[in-house]
Amino acid sequence: MAAESSLACLSMPVEPLSPSLSITDVADRLLAEDSKAFLSLPVVDEDGVPLGLVSRHALQNIFMMRFGRDLWGRRPALDVMTPALVVSEQLSLEQAARQITGQLRYPITEDFILVDGAGRYRGQGTVLDLLKAMETRMAQRNQILRKALVDLKESQTQLVQSEKMASLGQMVAGVAHELNTPLGYVKNNVQLIDELSRPLFHLAAAQAALADCLDNPACDEAQVAEAFNLAAAARAEAAPEALEADLRQLVGDTLYGLGQIAELVTGLKDFARLDRAMSEDVDLNDCVRSALLIARNNLKGKIEVLQELAELPRLPCAPSQINQVLLNLFNNAAQAMKDGGRLHIKSWADQDNAYLSVQDSGHGMPPEVLRRVFDPFFTTKPVGEGTGLGLSISFKIIQDHGGSIRVASAVGRGTRFLIRLPLRQPAALKRSA
Numbered sequence: 150m151a152a153e154s155s156l157a158c159l160s161m162p163v164e165p166l167s168p169s170l171s172i173t174d175v176a177d178r179l180l181a182e183d184s185k186a187f188l189s190l191p192v193v194d195e196d197g198v199p200l201g202l203v204s205r206h207a208l209q210n211i212f213m214m215r216f217g218r219d220l221w222g223r224r225p226a227l228d229v230m231t232p233a234l235v236v237s238e239q240l241s242l243e244q245a246a247r248q249i250t251g252q253l254r255y256p257i258t259e260d261f262i263l264v265d266g267a268g269r270y271r272g273q274g275t276v277l278d279l280l281k282a283m284e285t286r287m288a289q290r291n292q293i294l295r296k297a298l299v300d301l302k303e304s305q306t307q308l309v310q311s312e313k314m315a316s317l318g319q320m321v322a323g324v325a326h327e328l329n330t331p332l333g334y335v336k337n338n339v340q341l342i343d344e345l346s347r348p349l350f351h352l353a354a355a356q357a358a359l360a361d362c363l364d365n366p367a368c369d370e371a372q373v374a375e376a377f378n379l380a381a382a383a384r385a386e387a388a389p390e391a392l393e394a395d396l397r398q399l400v401g402d403t404l405y406g407l408g409q410i411a412e413l414v415t416g417l418k419d420f421a422r423l424d425r426a427m428s429e430d431v432d433l434n435d436c437v438r439s440a441l442l443i444a445r446n447n448l449k450g451k452i453e454v455l456q457e458l459a460e461l462p463r464l465p466c467a468p469s470q471i472n473q474v475l476l477n478l479f480n481n482a483a484q485a486m487k488d489g490g491r492l493h494i495k496s497w498a499d500q501d502n503a504y505l506s507v508q509d510s511g512h513g514m515p516p517e518v519l520r521r522v523f524d525p526f527f528t529t530k531p532v533g534e535g536t537g538l539g540l541s542i543s544f545k546i547i548q549d550h551g552g553s554i555r556v557a558s559a560v561g562r563g564t565r566f567l568i569r570l571p572l573r574q575p576a577a578l579k580r581s582a
């Protein structure tokens with residue numbers, strides 16, 4: 150519905166009064182009006198410009214007075230006229246409502262006059278109808294807004310989901326890489342053990358044949374001598390004394406590799422407690438260690454990781470969400486230190502809060518980047534490398550935990566994120582997804 154037409158809809162083409170009409174004539178007109186919709190009638194000059202309104206109330210007062218009709222009846226309508234609220238028909242419903250409510254006077258103005266662009270009378274409307282129309286429109290708008298809010302929440306959930314998938318993807322890639330190294334040498338070692346142990350089986354078989362021969366009275370001297378020679382050759386080939394050290398070393402290395410694999414798998418399980426459940430007593434330092442394990446692949450090389458983790462009281466939080474925050478901070482730091490540097494992770498606590506500082510010596514950020522780091526989709530990374538959601542989701546997670554996350558950075562010097570988490574949750578943890 151066009152704005153103008155909705156305002157025009159509210160106006161009625163009431164026949165205006167001429168200012169020269171006497172009060173008695175006006176009273177007669179009012180009596181003749183069958184519609185009681187309007188409590189007043191418009192007065193318009195000969196050019197069609199509205200002059201004001203004559204209200205039923207004003208006339209009633211006159212005719213209720215003793216000799217009112219005789220005293221006032223002949224006087225012109227102008228004498229009892231009140232100023233009118235005048236609104237241009239070009240205004241939208243909202244503009245008209247704003248103008249009229251801004252001009253309402255006591256006694257409450259009930260009617261308004263509608264004029265065209267040149268200020269000439271076009272019709273009359275009631276303030277009540279206008280307010281009702283506004284109420285309907287607001288209800289419609291509210292409904293649209295409610296729907297937009299639902300849509301927005303849905304797309305936010307989807308975004309959070311896709312960021313989760315992206316960080317899961319990063320994590321899986323990192324862990325796969327981490328697993329690959331020990332797996333590679335465990336496989337090599339097992340192949341070597343297989344190769345090196347083969348002569349031992351030959352030796353065992355040759356020695357068993359010699360023992361059988363010695364045990365067998367049917368075996369002649371020549372056969373014993375041959376069996377003896379074969380066993381001696383197998384022994385020389387297998388060289389079990391030299392082999393023992395090699396085999397022990399290989400088995401030791403293999404067990405070490407398997408231990409690393411087991412550690413990674415445990416770390417992965419701890420990290421990805423995908424239930425996102427809230428836990429009552431979490432050691433924040435465990436989250437740091439678990440996220441570091443997962444980010445290890447990205448932090449390798451020329452990055453030195455310094456951990457200064459003080460003993461912390463256990464606190465209530467959703468560890469998988471905190472892990473997600475930390476992984477993003479560590480990965481951001483690694484990406485800012487492509488040429489190497491130092492990642493300093495520090496934790497401490499006071500009476501009410503635990504604190505975590507994650508500081509890198511990377512390229513840092515200029516103020517215009519720093520200002521926007523927590524904005525969703527803000528990224529300075531090339532397409533495909535960053536979605537720009539990491540920090541905005543981290544912000545929300547920490548906020549939902551009743552904590553705060555702050556950042557300071559200087560170009561060329563590095564960046565420091567400071568997380569504060571309350572030791573006691575004031576309210577139930579809100580879930581971010």
Ligand SMILES: Nc1ncnc2c1ncn2[C@@H]1O[C@H](COP(=O)(O)OP(=O)(O)OP(=O)(O)O)[C@@H](O)[C@H]1O
Pocket residue numbers: 477481482485509511512513514518522523527528529530534535536537538539540541563564
């Ligand atoms: N430690 C840091 N050093 C320098 N710049 C940083 C650091 N952490 C964040 N930034 C800047 O903030 C931007 C937003 O970070 P955020 O983690 O939200 O998204 P992203 O890392 O670009 O992408 P995503 O995390 O979704 O993969 C980054 O693109 C980068 O410009």
Ligand SMILES: [Mg+2]
Pocket residue numbers: 477480481535539540
């Ligand atoms: Mg990031």
